[in-house]
Amino acid sequence: MKAKKITEALIDHHNEMRKLVKEIEKDASKFIFLKKHLDIHHELEEDLLLSKLHSKKDIKDESLESQEEHVVLNQALLGLADFPKDNQRWMIKFKVFDEILDHHLEEEEEDLFPEAEKALSEKELTDLGTQFIELKKQRLSAVLETKPVKELEKPKAKK
Ligand SMILES: [Fe+2]
Numbered sequence: 001m002k003a004k005k006i007t008e009a010l011i012d013h014h015n016e017m018r019k020l021v022k023e024i025e026k027d028a029s030k031f032i033f034l035k036k037h038l039d040i041h042h043e044l045e046e047d048l049l050l051s052k053l054h055s056k057k058d059i060k061d062e063s064l065e066s067q068e069e070h071v072v073l074n075q076a077l078l079g080l081a082d083f084p085k086d087n088q089r090w091m092i093k094f095k096v097f098d099e100i101l102d103h104h105l106e107e108e109e110e111d112l113f114p115e116a117e118k119a120l121s122e123k124e125l126t127d128l129g130t131q132f133i134e135l136k137k138q139r140l141s142a143v144l145e146t147k148p149v150k151e152l153e154k155p156k157a158k159k
């Protein structure tokens with residue numbers, strides 16, 4: 001299989017999270033999976049990619065902006081985790097959160113990642129892509145108690 005650039009691997013993960021958002025709109029109990037995915041996504045995106053872009057003059061501002069948006073999103077995730085899901089306002093709060101998330105993912109995909117692909121070499125991009133895919137797998141299986149994600153996402157059978 002062809003090695004993926006980190007930008008491509010991050011977009012794959014964005015799409016996985018977009019799917020989760022749709023599932024949460026029908027079943028709020030799945031929110032915890034999105035929180036785990038997004039926590040890991042932010043950590044790895046910052047450690048592997050943004051930290052490198054902060055030193056590139058042309059994209060420093062956009063890269064810092066992405067990091068600041070992570071701070072806002074992380075706060076919103078904590079707020080949603082703490083708020084009772086049976087309260088009608090939870091889904092309203094989630095929709096507002098999703099609008100911010102959507103804006104963030106689009107901005108990365110349309111502005112930041114194309115710039116990153118110009119600023120870093122093909123080899124750097126694919127080396128980082130391989131690291132991202134491996135670390136994401138490790139960290140997700142650790143927080144999801146080593147069970148495959150698919151299994152945990154299946155609705156529980158009625159007793
Ligand atoms: Fe991000």
Ligand SMILES: [Fe+2]
Nearest residue numbers: 010014045108
């Ligand atoms: Fe991202």
